[in-house]
Amino acid sequence: MYHPRELYPSLGTGYRLGHPQPGADSSFPPALAEGYRYPDLDTSKLDCFLSGIEAAPHTLSAPPPLPLLPTTLGPETAPPPPEALHSLPGVSLSLENQELWKEFSAVGTEMIITKAGRRMFPACRVSVTGLDPEARYLFLLDVVPVDGARYRWQGQHWEPSGKAEPRLPDRVYIHPDSPATGAHWMRQPVSFHRVKLTNSTLDPHGHLILHSMHKYQPRIHLVRATQLCSQHWGGVASFRFPETTFISVTAYQNPRITQLKIAANPFAKGFRENGRNCKRERDARVKRKLRGPEPAATETCGSGDTPGGPCDSTLGGDIRDSDTEQTPAPREAPPCGGPSAEAYLLHPAAFHGAPGHLPARNPSFPEAPDPGRPAPYSAAFLELQPGPGGSAYQAAPSVTSFAPHFIQGGPFPLPYPGPGSYLDMGSKPMY
């Protein structure tokens, strides 16, 4: 629908892209359990707006040395470390609900994907420090394949079972608060619980498209956007957390994961042992159904709360209050007369590493499923396409090669809710 080149001819005809990236990280050292700066961020992908990058407002130290992700699937050489210019030195991310993630990870996290889109649970919920309180930043999340294998549940564990499906178009979820000031992001944890995953390659909603039975890794990107309506960027940092790796499924395979989800997800409270939709109650209902009309619902099970039941819910009034208290500048009337789609449109190529070992994108993937379909979600997604061979992202050969939902929500994404509207961060840290 809207390709960056259409809206911003100054970008030229293509993004210059960089090196393949290692993707497998199953052997992350345990010592790296906190936030990781994604080491293989390909800064050459920033070329499209490199000339516009602002000078650092103050002297920035070199980014801390971080280990390169181990590559287990081939002899690819590691990409060069990110240039300091494109990094955000001193910025660190920590996974808020790390314990819950680790609990799932110990069993083998599975994420349901559906045609309509399914939320992630647990959701990625992070705290950020080290930002410039005055500067503005974007928070983005994407999900990338961990390796080139398809997996199969063998009754007790997951095993690789053949080669992965062709890589699908990458999409990026932009946190609806973006862009906001560093102070805003640092005030409270940032939750990505509204991210939805789908297995529908024709998905018109902008959800993140995944293959079932594949292993994936969420990544969180932080981008300094100093001017909302320009191509000026002050730095980029990407993070990922090994414990958030998961296998996408259309139905849960491991019953232990099911139990964990039911125990931890408030929406599944009805399936807990004391819930009305627990197995005992369901069986009873079936029997009653067979006997005849079902009487009034029994209260024998009740719906008591399970201790520790988390809630990735949104944000109540405290968030709203905080928003009015320190409304990010973009919520005011943008000087350019509207939300800065440019800021988002400029980003995709900058944030997508396409591990070279991964299968190439399916060339038969339909690029333009339904141009006329409205996009009902308020969060914006960006979509990218890897180049031939999946080794690098290249300029789209034509406008139509970007799916019409490249930016959902019409001509501009809707990451700028009006004053007092919903903010997607800072809900009570319940897990």
Place this chain on the structure above:
DNA sequence: TCTACTAACACTTTTGAACCGC
């Protein structure tokens, strides 16, 4: 027959509008 997937279902939480009292 087996595996993966889909849609319907019943339940829950979330959300926002309507209403009320101060």
Place this chain on the structure above:
DNA sequence: AGCGGTTCAAAAGTGTTAGTAG
């Protein structure tokens, strides 16, 4: 009129289950 609290219905999210396709 404005504010804050409560109530209620609709929307959305959840795992389960039966059915389907390959």
